[in-house]
Amino acid sequence: MLSKPATLKEIARKLNISISTVSRALHDHVSIGLTTRQKVKRVAAEMNYEPNQTAVFFQKGKTFTIGVILPELSEAFFSSATSAIEETAYQKNYTVLLAQSHDNAQKEIELVEKMKNHRVDGLLVSLAKNTCSFEHFERLKKYDIPVVFFDRIPPLPNIHSVACNMETGTIEAVNYLLKKGHRAIGMINGPKTLFASGERKEGYIKAIQKNRLKFDASLIVNCDLTEKDTERCLTELLANKRKVTAIVTFNDYIALFAIKQTRSLQLPANENLEFVSYANLPLINYMEHVPVASVEQFPYLQGQKATDILLELLANKERNSVKQAAFYNITIESQLIENNKED
Amino acid sequence: MLSKPATLKEIARKLNISISTVSRALHDHVSIGLTTRQKVKRVAAEMNYEPNQTAVFFQKGKTFTIGVILPELSEAFFSSATSAIEETAYQKNYTVLLAQSHDNAQKEIELVEKMKNHRVDGLLVSLAKNTCSFEHFERLKKYDIPVVFFDRIPPLPNIHSVACNMETGTIEAVNYLLKKGHRAIGMINGPKTLFASGERKEGYIKAIQKNRLKFDASLIVNCDLTEKDTERCLTELLANKRKVTAIVTFNDYIALFAIKQTRSLQLPANENLEFVSYANLPLINYMEHVPVASVEQFPYLQGQKATDILLELLANKERNSVKQAAFYNITIESQLIENNKED
DNA sequence: AACCACTGCGCAACCGTTTGCGCGAAAAGT
DNA sequence: ACTTTTCGCGCAAACGGTTGCGCAGTGGTT
Numbered sequence: 001m002l003s004k005p006a007t008l009k010e011i012a013r014k015l016n017i018s019i020s021t022v023s024r025a026l027h028d029h030v031s032i033g034l035t036t037r038q039k040v041k042r043v044a045a046e047m048n049y050e051p052n053q054t055a056v057f058f059q060k061g062k063t064f065t066i067g068v069i070l071p072e073l074s075e076a077f078f079s080s081a082t083s084a085i086e087e088t089a090y091q092k093n094y095t096v097l098l099a100q101s102h103d104n105a106q107k108e109i110e111l112v113e114k115m116k117n118h119r120v121d122g123l124l125v126s127l128a129k130n131t132c133s134f135e136h137f138e139r140l141k142k143y144d145i146p147v148v149f150f151d152r153i154p155p156l157p158n159i160h161s162v163a164c165n166m167e168t169g170t171i172e173a174v175n176y177l178l179k180k181g182h183r184a185i186g187m188i189n190g191p192k193t194l195f196a197s198g199e200r201k202e203g204y205i206k207a208i209q210k211n212r213l214k215f216d217a218s219l220i221v222n223c224d225l226t227e228k229d230t231e232r233c234l235t236e237l238l239a240n241k242r243k244v245t246a247i248v249t250f251n252d253y254i255a256l257f258a259i260k261q262t263r264s265l266q267l268p269a270n271e272n273l274e275f276v277s278y279a280n281l282p283l284i285n286y287m288e289h290v291p292v293a294s295v296e297q298f299p300y301l302q303g304q305k306a307t308d309i310l311l312e313l314l315a316n317k318e319r320n321s322v323k324q325a326a327f328y329n330i331t332i333e334s335q336l337i338e339n340n341k342e343d
Numbered sequence: 344m345l346s347k348p349a350t351l352k353e354i355a356r357k358l359n360i361s362i363s364t365v366s367r368a369l370h371d372h373v374s375i376g377l378t379t380r381q382k383v384k385r386v387a388a389e390m391n392y393e394p395n396q397t398a399v400f401f402q403k404g405k406t407f408t409i410g411v412i413l414p415e416l417s418e419a420f421f422s423s424a425t426s427a428i429e430e431t432a433y434q435k436n437y438t439v440l441l442a443q444s445h446d447n448a449q450k451e452i453e454l455v456e457k458m459k460n461h462r463v464d465g466l467l468v469s470l471a472k473n474t475c476s477f478e479h480f481e482r483l484k485k486y487d488i489p490v491v492f493f494d495r496i497p498p499l500p501n502i503h504s505v506a507c508n509m510e511t512g513t514i515e516a517v518n519y520l521l522k523k524g525h526r527a528i529g530m531i532n533g534p535k536t537l538f539a540s541g542e543r544k545e546g547y548i549k550a551i552q553k554n555r556l557k558f559d560a561s562l563i564v565n566c567d568l569t570e571k572d573t574e575r576c577l578t579e580l581l582a583n584k585r586k587v588t589a590i591v592t593f594n595d596y597i598a599l600f601a602i603k604q605t606r607s608l609q610l611p612a613n614e615n616l617e618f619v620s621y622a623n624l625p626l627i628n629y630m631e632h633v634p635v636a637s638v639e640q641f642p643y644l645q646g647q648k649a650t651d652i653l654l655e656l657l658a659n660k661e662r663n664s665v666k667q668a669a670f671y672n673i674t675i676e677s678q679l680i681e682n683n684k685e686d
Numbered sequence: 687a688a689c690c691a692c693t694g695c696g697c698a699a700c701c702g703t704t705t706g707c708g709c710g711a712a713a714a715g716t
Numbered sequence: 717a718c719t720t721t722t723c724g725c726g727c728a729a730a731c732g733g734t735t736g737c738g739c740a741g742t743g744g745t746t
Contacts, residue, residue: 005486007702018726023704033724053460055702058401059731065440073429079422086416086443095461097408098439100429117396118438143348350732361696366734376694398732402701 006047014043026051057119064094066310067115070126071103071152076281077299078126081150084303085124092311094121101128112136116143122310124303127152146313148328150306151299155195160313162306162330166196166278169295169334170203171210173248173276176293176336178211182246182274186237187220188230188258190250197222197250200278204248216242223254230257246274252281255291263289276336293338305330349390357386369394400462407437409653410458413469414446414495419624420642421469424493427646428467435654437464444471455479459486465653467646470495489656491671493649494642498538503656505649505673509539509621512638512677513546514553516591516619519636519679521554525589525617529580530563531573531601533593540565540593543621547591559585566597573600589617595624598634606632619679636681648673 012019017036025032025040026049032040057063066089070078086096097120101108108128113136115123123140125147134154137147148160177185187204190197201220208215218240221233237244249255255277262273275291309328355362360379368375368383369392375383400406409432413421429439440463444451451471456479458466466483468490477497480490491503520528530547533540544563551558561583564576580587592598598620605616618634652671 009702019703020705020727021725023702024725027704031724036724050460052401052462052702054397054401054404054406054462055731056704058395058397058701058733059703059705061397061731063397073416073426074419074423076417076419076422079419079425080417082422082441083416083443086441090442095457096441098425098429098441099433100426114438117393119395119397352732362733363697363735364695366732367695370734374694379694395732398701399734401703401731402733404701 005052006044006049007052008049011040011043011047011049014047015039061119063119063121065097065118065120066094066307067097067099067118067120067123068125069099069101069108069111069115069123071101071128073098073100077151077279077297080299081126081303081306084300085307088304088307089311094311103129105131105133109136112140116140116145120145121314123147124306124310125149127154144317146310146317148306148310148313150302151297158327160309160328162302162309162332164297164302164334165331166199166295166297166334167203167206169278169297169336170200170248171207172336173293173295174204174207175211176338177246177248177274177276178207178213180246180274183213184216184240184242184244184246185219186240186244186247188223188233188237188247188249188254189220190222191224192222200248200250219244223250225250225254227257230254231261234258234261245272246276249275249277249291252277252279252291252294255294259289259291278334290339293336295334296337297334298332301332305332348395349387349392350395351392354383354386354390354392357390358382404462406462406464408440408461408463409437409650410440410442410461410463410466411468412442412444412451412454412458412466414444414471416441416443420494420622420640423642424469424646424649427643428650431647431650432654437654444474446472448474448476452479455483459483459488463488464657466490467649467653468492470497487660489653489660491649491653491656493645494640501670503652503671505645505652505675507640507645507677508674509542509638509640509677510546510549512621512640512679513543513591514550515679516636516638517547517550518554519681520589520591520617520619521550521556523589523617526556527559527583527585527587527589528562529583529587529590531566531576531580531590531592531597532563533565534567535565543591543593562587566593568593568597570600573597574604577601577604588615589619592618592620592634595620595622595634595637598637602632602634621677633682636679638677639680640677641675644675648675 008019008022012022015022017040021032021036022040022044025037026044028037068082068085070082073079073082082096082098089096097115097118099111099115101111105128108131112123123145125137127149129152131154134156137154140147146160148162150162151164153159153161153163174185187200189200204220205215219237219242221236223229223233234247237247247258249258255275259275276293276295277291278295279297309330312328351362351365355365358365360383364375364379365383365387368380369387371380409428411425411428413425416422416425425439425441432439440458440461442454442458444454448471451474455466466488468480470492474497477499480497483490489503491505493505494507496502496504496506517528530543532543547563548558562580562585564579566572566576577590580590590601592601598618602618619636619638620634621638622640652673655671
């Protein structure tokens with residue numbers, strides 16, 4: 001008994017008026033008399049009228065849909081960001097079309113293509129790890145589909161982006177450890193190729209120098225982010241001639257690997273070894289031995305801001321406002337969060 | 344310089360042929376000669392033709408979009424399931440429209456409405472915690488939008504569903520502990536109101552009885568899933584006159600709370616206290632002291648199966664096959680996974 | 687030479703909605 | 717009483733494709 005939704009045409013026939021009148025009446029157009037307007041609305045309700053959005057989308061050339069392309073949804077950071085994106089979009093009556101690149105640059109290209117075909121109104125993107133060319137995004141400009149990058153943003157001028165500045169958080173982190181009395185602070189950083197690694201290193205150095213201490217390059221080691229390599233980095237740091245009593249790690253996972261290591265090593269020196277990490281993932285709440293602090297990167301906020309920007313761009317477009325010469329680039333200051341565990 | 348995508352019409356004019364010929368040529372329709380077909384394709388490529396999907400969707404009354412409504416994307420279980428949904432859908436050229444109910448029944452209703460307006464081809468739903476009426480889903484049948492429920496499924500006949508049967512896993516879990524020599528096995532179960540709690544209890548009892556042991560109801564306590572209440576449950580179990588040496592917990596979080604507790608209590612008895620939990624969340628991999636085993640619920644698989652079913656239903660619809668009298672109901676057997684940690 | 691089948695393509699309707707424009711009638715202005 | 721304005725509504729095009737049907741031309745069969 002599948003009763004296809006009623007259309008404007010059917011309402012029109014039932015009332016013996018024109019389709020356009022029905023359409024206008026339902027939109028409270030001024031040129032439709034009060035009585036007809038009410039009649040139309042009543043009948044529409046009776047017939048369970050629902051506008052066919054696909055027709056509207058088609059007609060208006062707008063889908064009220066924003067595409068989201070990110071590496072991996074099941075990563076806590078991204079699922080949190082996506083959650084924010086969906087919520088923010090929902091409030092402005094937009095829906096979210098979701099796709100994962102799985103950190104595959106090729107798939108990312110295909111997805112951009114697909115999003116374009118779906119005629120999304122705009123795109124939110126967090127780059128795949130190995131994306132190094134950006135023409136597929138350039139092409140979107142031709143179709144007037146705005147793109148806002150978040151978290152993993154390309155090194156390009158003239159883009160819209162939201163990202164977290166790691167430097168501040170790192171400075172805070174190092175300061176925090178210095179205040180607690182640590183003097184030899186190690187850092188297990190990420191691969192040198194990552195932009196984020198550079199920011200962390202900069203922050204480390206600035207904090208050290210502002211405290212009028214001497215920067216010792218041997219205290220920073222680069223890690224490929226695997227558990228094995230973390231082990232290597234840890235032993236390297238512990239073997240340092242200076243007695244490392246605190247370590248800043250590239251992210252929570254590295255910290256957890258390292259903590260596990262130190263505890264299994266059972267060195268007396270490790271009793272006081274303190275860790276600070278990045279991300280502040282929810283799993284931290286469930287750990288027994290957690291880093292003493294974590295640099296929060298606000299995935300939820302990033303998702304929210306990025307969506308705000310995109311919606312703003314879309315609203316501007318609607319208003320036919322002057323050609324956008326402005327580019328939105330928000331950097332959120334990362335922030336140190338102490339983990340108050342009664343541990 | 345926003346060059347709107349080329350349309351069939353423009354290609355047709357350029358070649359001095361009709362629109363329909365262009366359309367058919369691009370679809371390799373038999374009735375178009377080889378030469379024209381090639382000419383059309385060449386020009387289409389030159390002009391950067393991209394079919395306007397919204398037009399196609401509208402025309403065909405099909406959007407190649409499936410809606411996903413779930414409680415909270417940032418929960419590991421759901422982000423993993425969603426990841427699977429997206430992937431499976433992607434392979435069949437469908438895209439995913441995402442929305443979160445935040446465990447709010449009212450919002451769930453609105454979302455269903457919105458999905459209907461967006462003319463999604465089908466819907467994947469995991470219910471909000473407090474959803475108790477299901478008319479909003481019934482209404483979809485009128486519009487011929489199939490719905491497949493997963494994980495949190497409604498207690499209704501004649502629906503499509505994918506869910507995990509906890510009984511098997513629980514039996515395995517208890518058996519596993521019995522084989523390891525435990526005789527007094529406690530259980531921190533969820534609230535009695537949850538269906539899933541019942542399944543776990545059943546499994547527990549069956550395993551005990553199959554091993555010709557006597558079921559002791561005092562060994563099962565119900566927890567409201569907060570950390571505080573977990574504490575209460577734990578002390579209650581440890582105070583039991585029988586000496587509890589192993590505990591099955593409702594989920595990983597409860598297990599972690601409990602493990603943290605036992606270690607801070609420092610009772611000698613706790614040295615050998617073993618835990619088994621459910622879910623097998625990724626965070627387990629990063630724990631120092633993990634449950635000895637976990638009942639896996641296969642979020643990824645659930646998402647995959649649910650999507651498979653939905654796509655199958657859609658394919659059937661296309662084939663105009665007889666009115667669906669069949670209902671797909673897949674129950675995945677939960678399965679005990681040992682956590683091999685060299686701990 | 688008449689008939690038929692087949693090939694290759696165009697015509698036009700259709701999907702449901704929006705919207706510029708025009709038109710008749712009623713109300714208002716002179 | 718005649719013109720002008722306002723009001724209320726309908727006509728029809730447009731958005732970009734898809735598809736049933738028809739039609740001309742070609743080639744083959746009797």
